[in-house]
Amino acid sequence: MRTTMRLRSSTLVWVVLLTISTFAQQHNGLVPSRTLLNQLSGSANYLTMEELWFQQTLDHFSPYDHRRFQQRYYEFFDYFRLPDGPIFLKICGESSCNGIANDYISVLAKKFGAAVVSLEHRYYGKSSPFNSLKTENLRYLSSKQALYDLAVFRQYYQKSLDLKLNRSNVENPWFVFGISYSGALSAWFRLKFPHLTCGSLASSAVVHAVYNFTEFDRQVNTILALFFPLIYASITFF
Missing domain, CATH: 3.40.50.1820 (Alpha/Beta hydrolase fold, catalytic domain)
Structure with a gap:
């Protein structure tokens, strides 16, 4: 039973971290979403x-x-x-x-x-x-x-x-x-x-440059606030 819980919590951690990583990379222009999906799936269409x-x-x-x-x-x-x-x-x-x-x-x-x-x-x-x-x-x-x-x-x-x-x-x-x-x-x-x-x-064209774009930080903060409790709860299963 405990082994099953560990497996489930490990999977949850992976999904949460992957979601945050995907969000961060897409919104910082590091990796386009399609490129990222192709890398994860192992095939490029x-x-x-x-x-x-x-x-x-x-x-x-x-x-x-x-x-x-x-x-x-x-x-x-x-x-x-x-x-x-x-x-x-x-x-x-x-x-x-x-x-x-x-x-x-x-x-x-x-x-x-x-x-x-x-x-x-x-x-x-x-x-x-x-x-x-x-x-x-x-x-x-x-x-x-x-x-x-x-x-x-x-x-x-x-x-x-x-x-x-x-x-x-x-x-x-x-x-x-x-x-x-x-x-x-x-x-x-x-x-x-x-x-x-x-x-x-x-x-999603960035045609208008915004100086000191604090709204982006707030958006990231909201995502972290949403997922951090899930990560913490998953780790406690170990």
């Missing part, structure tokens, strides 16, 4: 993981700096309605982008006959301009540079698609998607480049 590359401009705001770097992206064409189907641009945020996840965007792509492309954020995953991330090399890491990355990529990809389809001066409708930070990029992209996209889905 992607539409594609085939890496593609193009030459991205390092500094979009300098007329003298012509350096470029390799930026990784992915494409998925299984649902694409030739030749005028929409293109869904899924923005990757502050983590490594290892493919196009099989999520709600794939459902929408299938419904509307869309192609799906996804661009890795500069400085993350395999899209870092420098081998070293020392402070002086981080001067080109900003949301402004990232927005222009998306714009340049969008133009590059549209031209590439036109070449594949043997056509010219044709524009497919583009829609951008993002969650959290990448959701903010999605909203800002629509505002900054309205001629490059027909719409934007900005899920």
Whole structure:
């Protein structure tokens, strides 16, 4: 009987700690929720993981700096309605982008006959301009540079698609998607480049920066206050 209680209490501790860890990581932007779930399940559900590359401009705001770097992206064409189907641009945020996840965007792509492309954020995953991330090399890491990355990529990809389809001066409708930070990029992209996209889905987008955001601490405090008694009660079984 006591062994059973220990097993149950151990399981409860694990569930509680996992819940707190998941909450903390998601709300601090350390690990996106889908990435975390994939790690826990031991399997990643992607539409594609085939890496593609193009030459991205390092500094979009300098007329003298012509350096470029390799930026990784992915494409998925299984649902694409030739030749005028929409293109869904899924923005990757502050983590490594290892493919196009099989999520709600794939459902929408299938419904509307869309192609799906996804661009890795500069400085993350395999899209870092420098081998070293020392402070002086981080001067080109900003949301402004990232927005222009998306714009340049969008133009590059549209031209590439036109070449594949043997056509010219044709524009497919583009829609951008993002969650959290990448959701903010999605909203800002629509505002900054309205001629490059027909719409934007900005899920949980942090478009408004709050200085001294004490409400976040209160939220975490509430979670800890809720789960700490459960952890303490579970430990007493030992």
